[in-house]
Amino acid sequence: MGLLSKKDAKLITDPLADNNPITIQVLGICSALAITAQLKASIVMSLSVLFVMGVGNVVISLIRNIIPSKIRIIVQLTVVAALVIIVDQVLKAYAYSLSKELSVFIGLIITNCIIMGRFEAFALANGPWRSFLDGIGNALGYAVILVIVGFFRELLGSGTLLGIKVLGDPIEKTGLYALGYENNGFMLLSPMALIVVGIIIWVQRSRNKDLIED
Amino acid sequence: MSLKNNLHKLKEKYNGTKMAPLFNGFHTFLYTPNEITHGGTHIKAADDLKRTMNTVIMALVPCLIFGMFNAGYQHHLALGDIQAANGFFGATFWSWDNLVVGLWKVLPLVIVSYGVGLAIEFLFAVIKGHEIEEGYLVTGMLVPLIVPIDLPLWMLAVAVAFGVVIGKEVFGGTGMNILNPALTIRAFLFFAYPTWMSGDKVWVHGAVERAQEIAGGANVDAISGETVLGSLAQGHEASYSVADMFFGMIPGSVGETSTLLILLGGLFLIFTKIGSWRIMLSSVVGALVMGLIFNGVVDAGWISESSKFYGLMSTEFWHHLLIGGFAFGAVFMATDPVTASQTNKGKWIYGFLIGFISILIRVFNPAYPEGVMLAILLMNVFAPTIDHYVVQGNVKKRMKRLKAKTA
Numbered sequence: 001m002g003l004l005s006k007k008d009a010k011l012i013t014d015p016l017a018d019n020n021p022i023t024i025q026v027l028g029i030c031s032a033l034a035i036t037a038q039l040k041a042s043i044v045m046s047l048s049v050l051f052v053m054g055v056g057n058v059v060i061s062l063i064r065n066i067i068p069s070k071i072r073i074i075v076q077l078t079v080v081a082a083l084v085i086i087v088d089q090v091l092k093a094y095a096y097s098l099s100k101e102l103s104v105f106i107g108l109i110i111t112n113c114i115i116m117g118r119f120e121a122f123a124l125a126n127g128p129w130r131s132f133l134d135g136i137g138n139a140l141g142y143a144v145i146l147v148i149v150g151f152f153r154e155l156l157g158s159g160t161l162l163g164i165k166v167l168g169d170p171i172e173k174t175g176l177y178a179l180g181y182e183n184n185g186f187m188l189l190s191p192m193a194l195i196v197v198g199i200i201i202w203v204q205r206s207r208n209k210d211l212i213e214d
Numbered sequence: 215m216s217l218k219n220n221l222h223k224l225k226e227k228y229n230g231t232k233m234a235p236l237f238n239g240f241h242t243f244l245y246t247p248n249e250i251t252h253g254g255t256h257i258k259a260a261d262d263l264k265r266t267m268n269t270v271i272m273a274l275v276p277c278l279i280f281g282m283f284n285a286g287y288q289h290h291l292a293l294g295d296i297q298a299a300n301g302f303f304g305a306t307f308w309s310w311d312n313l314v315v316g317l318w319k320v321l322p323l324v325i326v327s328y329g330v331g332l333a334i335e336f337l338f339a340v341i342k343g344h345e346i347e348e349g350y351l352v353t354g355m356l357v358p359l360i361v362p363i364d365l366p367l368w369m370l371a372v373a374v375a376f377g378v379v380i381g382k383e384v385f386g387g388t389g390m391n392i393l394n395p396a397l398t399i400r401a402f403l404f405f406a407y408p409t410w411m412s413g414d415k416v417w418v419h420g421a422v423e424r425a426q427e428i429a430g431g432a433n434v435d436a437i438s439g440e441t442v443l444g445s446l447a448q449g450h451e452a453s454y455s456v457a458d459m460f461f462g463m464i465p466g467s468v469g470e471t472s473t474l475l476i477l478l479g480g481l482f483l484i485f486t487k488i489g490s491w492r493i494m495l496s497s498v499v500g501a502l503v504m505g506l507i508f509n510g511v512v513d514a515g516w517i518s519e520s521s522k523f524y525g526l527m528s529t530e531f532w533h534h535l536l537i538g539g540f541a542f543g544a545v546f547m548a549t550d551p552v553t554a555s556q557t558n559k560g561k562w563i564y565g566f567l568i569g570f571i572s573i574l575i576r577v578f579n580p581a582y583p584e585g586v587m588l589a590i591l592l593m594n595v596f597a598p599t600i601d602h603y604v605v606q607g608n609v610k611k612r613m614k615r616l617k618a619k620t621a
Contacts, residue, residue: 180366186406195380202384 004133011133015141022145023201024211027113032146033193035105040162042150044091044098045105046143050136052083052109053118057135060123067124076119077110084109114142149196157187263388267351269488273479274355274546277469278324280462282316283308284472285363288465289315289419302461302474319419320468323358326367330374331357338383349388349395349552350378356396356546359469360539360587361403362416369410373403393594394553397587404587412583414440417465441466443538443576443583446525459536470542473535480545489549492558493565497544498535500569505531508577526577534573543586544569553594557604564600568593 004012021027028049035041059079060067067075088106091099099106109115118138123131154160159167159176168175170183186192205211287307290296299307331350339346357374377399382391404411415421417440442454442464454464462472470476483489508527511517517524535541548554548568555564568589575585582588 180368182369182407182410184372184406185408186402189405198380198384 008130008133011130012137012140015134015137016144017141017204018208018211020141020145020204021114021117021138022142022197023204025114025117027117028142029194029197031105031108031112032142032149032197033190035102036146036149036193037153037157037188038101038163039147039150039154040098041101042146043143044095045102046139046146048084048087048091048106049109049112049115049142050139051087052080053115053135053139054132055135056080056083056115057118057123057131058128060119061126061128061131064124072124073116076116080110080115080119114138145197145200148200149193152196153187153193156184157192159183264348264351266488267348269486270352270483270546271355273482273488274352274359274469276475277359277472277479277542278320278355280472280475281359281468282320283312284316284462285319285419285468286312286315287463288417292418292420299463301457304463307463315419319363320358322367323361323363323365323370323468324355326370327357327374328354330371331378334375334378334383338387347388349382349391353378353395353399357399360396360400360467360542362411363419363468364416364422365403365410369403369407373399373406376402389552391552393591394547394550397547397591397594400587401591404582404584412444412581414444417441417444417467441538441583443526446529446537446583456533456536459533464537467539467542470539473541476541476545483545483549489545490551490554490561490565492561493549493554493568494544496562496565497548497569497572500566500571501534501540501544501573502531502569503566504570504573505529505534508573523577534576538576539584539586540569540572543572543590547586547590548593553597555597555600555604557601559607560597560600560604563604564593564597567596 015021018024022029022032031045035045056079060076063075084107087109088099091102091106118135122134126134151161154162155166159165159170165175167181168177170177284307286309287296287299290306290312291298295311296306296309299305328350331354335346335350357370357377361370377395381393381395381398382388385391400411410416415425442459445453458464460473462474464471480489480494484491484494508529509531512524512528517527521527529537544565548565555561568586571589571592572586575582575588579585
């Protein structure tokens, strides 16, 4: 890659697989469980977190030398809160129904452990460019899992993808439903999101045995 | 040469190959292996895990056979083909026609349950390269007995796959699971396909079909397949006599209806020392206590007849033992040695809370009239905690005694 040095590229690729914030560090689980019943909601949530993480990491990195370390958590919270309010307002203005659907969970991005974790662990000690890459990388790692979980939950739970009927019409009994197939209501409940995340962790760790901790 | 010797010879041949676990599993299912212990002195008894499991299956067989007759009986009774049988030995109950319907509907459930479950166990045994764990023998028999008769087979297959993999194999297989696999399978079905697991249609064979015919414009009477529990939760009067409920001539999951046969199975398990009498007894006590409390609330006039809880609350406390899956759950599910409490004191607490919570859920949550399933799963989760505190309590008591002696 010409644009990024090998070390910088690792900042993006690592969180996608072997250092994934959800499956390896097990952070940000709450939102992964709450909003993944629909693929669309998962994607919007991922984009919101991508924005907050990318910008937030840069901001924190820029002011890292002037933040008094005793109140750094409060400063970090202020930065995230400001960014989350921007996201919330944009969604309310341009995608009102979706923002209704995501309800409180956009606001709860503030408490997403991945964001605070990256601020603390990375942005406070690195320059803006590397912090930006790190933020994007971790947000993408979060997004990958959200999209996978959202895909399976919407497909098996509602028979749709992004709201489009994939498996046929359950009421008029077309497609798979004509054969007697039925949607799996359990998929729409939060426990199933946890189980799907668990299965992803299982698959990932059996492919790469180094990730198994004793 | 006997079959046993032939099998032993074959065993040598397969030893060390990929298929060895599969063969060994079949072999030890039929015979006690002729292996002797190597080094040290150990007593090796013949009643290994497979014999234990087989004993439970023997206790379940009467329920299964009765369930088949009952499936046909309920079907024919609902269609109006036959008269209600009077008492346990009624001629219209033990008829060939009933058995044919039962075999036709119940055997596929048994075959799918065992086929899918054992296939997954074999698969995991071959991948992991260990012996086949026989944990599915009992689960595979329990599952068809706790589902509605008209459940689509593919749903059962999906649920069994889920239950065996997520409920058991991910924890490390037989003996390592936290939750009872059979109940995990039922809970999956219950939350995934609620229309097939509750309501007034699925419990009698033919009711769903009839409802579809009526929706299609056919001029026939609807069949009601409501369970006693379901109708009480709706606030209706129970239309079955106590004898019917005790003998099991009521609609319900395949094997759960006959309290009499479950009682016999339970006595057999207690006699063979496979099932814990402490858990069975204490869960019955727990259920009676909760039932008495509710009856007391009704007698005291603290609840009006218009309340939606009135129907089940005013049910006589000991009727709770006869209706729904309580008896089946307390005898065959709560006593699962892997997921229950291990200490004797713990077993009393564990069983009591199962009974207590079952009736609590039954009465207060009409959406989940079958509280036994949820109560047992909940207590499965708490069983290790109960054991922990029982053991700690014992340690403390002994420490005190030690101090008193040495002081």
